[in-house]
Amino acid sequence: MPVGSSAIKFQNVSRMGAKVKSNKLSAIFVAIGGGGLISGIVSYIKRLIPEVKVIGVETYDAASMYESLKKGERVNLDSVGLFADGTAIKLVGEETFRICQEYGLDDIVRVSTDEIAAAIKDVFEDTRSVVEPSGALSVAGMKSYIQSHPEIDHSTKTYVPVLSGANMNFDRLRFVSERAVLGEGKEVFLAVKIANVPGAFRRLQKIIHPRTVTECSYRTDNSDPATDAEFSEVYTSFSVQDREKELKEVMAAMRGEGFFPYDLTDNEVAKSHGRYLVGGKNKIPERFIHFEFPERPGALDKFLDLLKAEWNLTLFHYRNQGDDIGKVLTGIQVPDHEEKRFQQFLKDLGYNYSDQTNNVIFEIFLKG
Structure with a gap:
């Protein structure tokens, strides 16, 4: 059981306190690698505030949890893309898969390299912090989810992307800066x-x-x-x-x-x-x-x-x-x-x- 991951979400939700109720938290977006973080979050959130959606985010070229849940069993991918190397996992964990299947993720959003680059830029412009590709995966997924669901009035919703990881170097930054505008559609x-x-x-x-x-x-x-x-x-x-x-x-x-x-x-x-x-x-x-x-x-x-x-x-x-x-x-x-x-x-x-x-x-x- 990913106890540490549950503790992360317990601390975050506890700090929110009354804000969770007053803001009507709508969805939490979580990057998926081996599944430890999202399985801990979904098991806690669905017990505490089950109406809140827990949405996973993977890249198109490393969507192991997406493929596993679709097939009903763990799928071992032949290969994975390495741009978001922190979540580039061919096979999700046995226990984490069981938890995600049992509690039921509300959705899994898949995103491209360009969308991740645009999300890194968004995070930097908002916070002046530079996150690694896997760290920005949740933001990219949140943006994609909003764009793909025009039927929802997102202005009335409160979305929380979980950011993690700052393993970035200058060589990768050069690539990110070039591809960010493509991810923004600009x-x-x-x-x-x-x-x-x-x-x-x-x-x-x-x-x-x-x-x-x-x-x-x-x-x-x-x-x-x-x-x-x-x-x-x-x-x-x-x-x-x-x-x-x-x-x-x-x-x-x-x-x-x-x-x-x-x-x-x-x-x-x-x-x-x-x-x-x-x-x-x-x-x-x-x-x-x-x-x-x-x-x-x-x-x-x-x-x-x-x-x-x-x-x-x-x-x-x-x-x-x-x-x-x-x-x-x-x-x-x-x-x-x-x-x-x-x-x-x-x-x-x-x-x-x-x-x-x-x-x-x-x-x-x-x-x-």
Whole structure:
């Protein structure tokens, strides 16, 4: 019997005292690993205040209790995801499973990695405390439960997520900060095929504007002039307020321009690997310029507005890093006789830049 876990809940509920009754505690959300914490909580709560729901939370890739309760017996998972490593358990405990089955969990919510990252951000912004992924699992589950039950008036409910664990490091924080906006539904990722002609990238940006672009990778491929592609690929992400509505509008506008957009927001391989594979080699002469864009609305528009239409933009790579300066790598096809106009363009733009045309990295990877 998980006595220690029961004691945790006994202390918490006792401290609440009259607040439990006055606030009409509605549900407690608890992360599930081996099942010790939630079995202790459910056995105590269902004896003391049985009308309060006890809802477990697991990740989609480590839902051992969910699968076990569904089947009516303990299920040993073949593998588990390790992002929320504190709850990454293949097989729940025998006694904890029996207790959860006997007292009856009211629900088990499963959440994604991005939802956990968003929950870590929420906890930090509210408390200035950084919890580990498993520690934020209950908050992610609570948010998911609220979103998936619009028929409930949640403003009249009191929900309590149990937080635990602060096993966090900087490497993981970097990943969390990047994926949090996806978990909040505030960023979308698209792959877009655009016509391989000057001005196409500008038209694409006008469709996305005024939304904030958070990443953009674009590269033409002219490595074989005999088989030059009709289209080039763009990998881009941008901020949204209403993901479903805005994504539908943006993709429709892109199709109207003759582009071919693909939604990659929920494509894990694209987010983890595909974004770094955009590229190709060119045999045509081009200049590689590294810019420092100010992180403010209109910075990209100014660049594209000043760029001459006859200068083909062959490469564009940018990722928002949360700094006040955005580092942007560009490839621009500028004829030799246009050098004077090109220098004037750089001056009028007013952004810090460095000419990287002779950098060995481009000789290796980008020049055909």
